[in-house]
Amino acid sequence: METSSAKRPAATDPVSDRTEQVTAEARRRYHVYLASAFGDKGFQDAHALADLALDLLTDWRNIDTGAPCRCSCHPQLPASDRHDYGFDCMCTKTREERKRIFDDLRYDSEEFWQSPEGQSIVAAKRAEDAELHEWLAEQADVTAHADGDFAPEVWHGEVAGRRFYFRERGGQWRIEIDLRPTGWCVPTVVALAASGEPRIEQCEVEEGDVIAHGDTAETGYGTTPRERVQFIVGKVRQHLAQASCTLHASDLSAVESVLGAQVQWCPSCGIRLGS
Structure with a gap:
């Protein structure tokens, strides 16, 4: 050949x-x-x-x-x-030029949202929000609200009286709880004036303890607001349960003798034991 x-x-x-x-x-x-x-x-x-x-x-x-x-x-x-x-x-633009550009963008945006395609997106968004609010109404100890839309995706709220912060960007997410002031501030765009000029304020940064992190391919991450909040709340509840569980800190030798093997997971909270 x-x-x-x-x-x-x-x-x-x-x-x-x-x-x-x-x-x-x-x-x-x-x-x-x-x-x-x-x-x-x-x-x-x-x-x-x-x-x-x-x-x-x-x-x-x-x-x-x-x-x-x-x-x-x-x-x-x-x-x-x-x-x-x-x-x-x-x-490089004057104030008048920036205002004209902003007005053109706003007009184009308003025109799109009034179109059938835009109205379809609005209807779907409202349905997803209603689904989330219906689920939150059933959770007596949970609050959650989104801060922004896409990049990054941010959620704030409380679970069982503990404040949480969720952030995802570039396919990577993390969850923090027990947020507290850091003592330093960063300039933040808080609004846009009618001219399109951003209004910037110094906002204090808060940080918490990172209790979970991963990527968006994880099972249960979801695609809708309700699924995302359920995922976040589940992670926070899991952490709180594991942090307060005393079973896995006790002597499990009796359980291991019955199983004939080392206990690798806490039967109460599910935390992984050993290496």
Whole structure:
């Protein structure tokens, strides 16, 4: 049987290719921008100076491997073509221009939500919220409310008198309980003015004890608000039950003699025992 000596073409990485294209275009745009600025200031060899400036400012490399360093402590070229590589950022707009852009976006948004597709989404959301509220009404010791919608997904509430905080982003989630002030604040967007200008306030950060974490592929994570809150509440209740259980801290030798094996799980709270 004959075998071909032709080599297969190397597999391409679309994401890597796109990143290289964006970086090349960003560098080209900023080269033109810098060369023009240097030329206006009367510098000779403005294009060579623009290349030098870009190299010195943005081309940082690992001293051992030579790989590009992406640490945010270094100036970087834009990682995407958002806002036309930075040349059309909102910071370049006057107050009147920002208001006009915000009004256009709001009009387009309102028009969409009045469309049949938008109304269908609204109806489905209302049904999901009603399902959640119906379930919460049956839980005498549970409160829960969402803070935001998608990225990140955040829930606050209480279970059995214990405050919880849930956060998911990038497929990874964590749950904290017993939130307490940290003593430091961060600037936070709390509202948008009619002009589209963000209203920013200093909000104190709270932290709690992380009692559970994982990824969204975990069984029971769910897809609707009710399923998500049930998942969170279940994790909190499980933690509280395990924290207050005294059975697994006692001598289980009698149980093990009956089973003829080491007890690996607490028969009361389900916590894993041993290594």
